[in-house]
Amino acid sequence: MSRKNPQGFKYLPITLTIILTCIMLFHTQHHSVYSGATTSNSSIITVKEGESIQEAINKAPEGATIYIEPGTYTQYQIIVNKTLTIIGKNREETIINGNQEKEATALFSVIANHVTIKNLTMTNALSDIGRAIILNNVQNITIENCVMIKNYCGIEFINCNNSRITRNILINNTYGIKITKGASSHIAFNNFKNNTCGISLDFHAKNNLLYCNNFENTIMNREGMGVSFNKWNSTYVLGGNYWNDYNGDDQKGGPDQDQPGSDGIGDKAYSGEDYYPYMSKLQFFNLGLWDSKEYYLTISTNASNISNVIFNPEQKTVSFTTQQDATAYCRIIIPRTLLDAAETDWKITANQESITPTIFQDEDFTCFYFTYSQNVSQIVIKGMRVIPELQPSFVALFLLITTFVIILIRRILKGQRNDRTIFHNP
Numbered sequence: 001m002s003r004k005n006p007q008g009f010k011y012l013p014i015t016l017t018i019i020l021t022c023i024m025l026f027h028t029q030h031h032s033v034y035s036g037a038t039t040s041n042s043s044i045i046t047v048k049e050g051e052s053i054q055e056a057i058n059k060a061p062e063g064a065t066i067y068i069e070p071g072t073y074t075q076y077q078i079i080v081n082k083t084l085t086i087i088g089k090n091r092e093e094t095i096i097n098g099n100q101e102k103e104a105t106a107l108f109s110v111i112a113n114h115v116t117i118k119n120l121t122m123t124n125a126l127s128d129i130g131r132a133i134i135l136n137n138v139q140n141i142t143i144e145n146c147v148m149i150k151n152y153c154g155i156e157f158i159n160c161n162n163s164r165i166t167r168n169i170l171i172n173n174t175y176g177i178k179i180t181k182g183a184s185s186h187i188a189f190n191n192f193k194n195n196t197c198g199i200s201l202d203f204h205a206k207n208n209l210l211y212c213n214n215f216e217n218t219i220m221n222r223e224g225m226g227v228s229f230n231k232w233n234s235t236y237v238l239g240g241n242y243w244n245d246y247n248g249d250d251q252k253g254g255p256d257q258d259q260p261g262s263d264g265i266g267d268k269a270y271s272g273e274d275y276y277p278y279m280s281k282l283q284f285f286n287l288g289l290w291d292s293k294e295y296y297l298t299i300s301t302n303a304s305n306i307s308n309v310i311f312n313p314e315q316k317t318v319s320f321t322t323q324q325d326a327t328a329y330c331r332i333i334i335p336r337t338l339l340d341a342a343e344t345d346w347k348i349t350a351n352q353e354s355i356t357p358t359i360f361q362d363e364d365f366t367c368f369y370f371t372y373s374q375n376v377s378q379i380v381i382k383g384m385r386v387i388p389e390l391q392p393s394f395v396a397l398f399l400l401i402t403t404f405v406i407i408l409i410r411r412i413l414k415g416q417r418n419d420r421t422i423f424h425n426p
């Protein structure tokens with residue numbers, strides 16, 4: 001018996017290693033599902049140019065990802081009738097084209113819940129009726145980072161609830177988004193430009209939240225403001241939307257726009273509905289994929305050129321270069337999960353000289369407002385805490401635990417050997 005136990009202990013570190021690896025894999029998968037970056041089903045079906053997207057959908061299991069390679073796909077009335085993630089390689093090169101065919105009344109028709117459509121350009125749905133995407137009696141739909149161009153309607157909701165339409169470009173459509181019936185959806189961080197009507201809500205559209213969108217060069221930016229309890233701005237931190245036909249001033253700040261000093265938000269509401277209309281267009285900069293989630297910096301500024309936007313996790317900074325013809329202002333929004341600090345601990349420099357911003361924070365975001373002179377070319381925002389980098393930290397923890405366990409086991413084994421030595425050599 002005394003010889004058997006040490007042999008069993010030899011396998012203990014390996015067993016523990018396997019268990020810890022399983023825990024690590026479970027943790028990683030769980031996180032991916034939570035972030036929405038992948039589906040719970042890992043099945044991936046790739047569609048290449050010349051192949052049918054509908055056929056791929058038909059043979060895909062529930063929860064699968066349809067990955068569309070770059071190319072032009074003259075396909076329409078694609079029925080999405082199961083929970084899927086449909087994702088293009090990149091939105092500039094992955095194009096779904098209705099070619100103005102008379103059957104192109106919709107490019108995608110979504111009739112299942114929990115569908116995600118990302119990274120596609122959708123164009124030339126039939127001009128007097130065709131929708132790039134129609135959402136029909138569904139909920140929990142995500143449409144992200146797509147371009148809808150030259151369609152009758154970019155996205156139409158017909159009884160679609162609890163969905164997220166974010167970071168899309170809707171351009172040269174008759175309607176950018178049309179909510180015929182739908183409730184409780186977020187429509188945010190989108191660019192609406194050169195549409196006959198940017199967004200249309202009829203009186204069956206209720207409790208939708210619209211914020212951080214740009215509405216530009218549009219005959220009618222919106223129709224249906226003032227109906228059915230939709231909300232046209234978020235918190236004071238995230239603000240409302242940019243409307244190119246807003247004509248208010250910015251002399252005051254604060255949640256009620258009654259405190260002295262500008263804040264980048266118009267002092268009076270837009271059309272009596274958007275209480276935090278932005279004074280300058282919103283610009284969105286991708287700061288990279290962290291912890292399975294894409295993070296963005298949002299800037300509204302009257303500077304003419306913002307570029308080289310960089311998030312540096314080692315230095316705990318976000319920095320960018322800027323050009324302007326006169327004193328400029330910036331209103332900047334940073335997600336707190338990416339970079340954070342107490343209000344008094346943030347450090348902002350303009351050409352390495354410290355400047356003092358006005359700071360507002362809510363649970364999820366920090367907003368900075370500051371001005372700087374004509375000759376400033378670089379802004380650096382330094383926080384105190386960065387996002388925990390899941391993989392390295394977890395791997396480090398895993399290695400630490402494994403090492404500790406191995407050392408512990410070796411000590412136990414050594415102790416047993418010593419005991420046996422003492423027992424055999426009194």
Ligand SMILES: [Ca+2]
Binds near residue numbers: 250253264
């Ligand atoms: Ca203001």
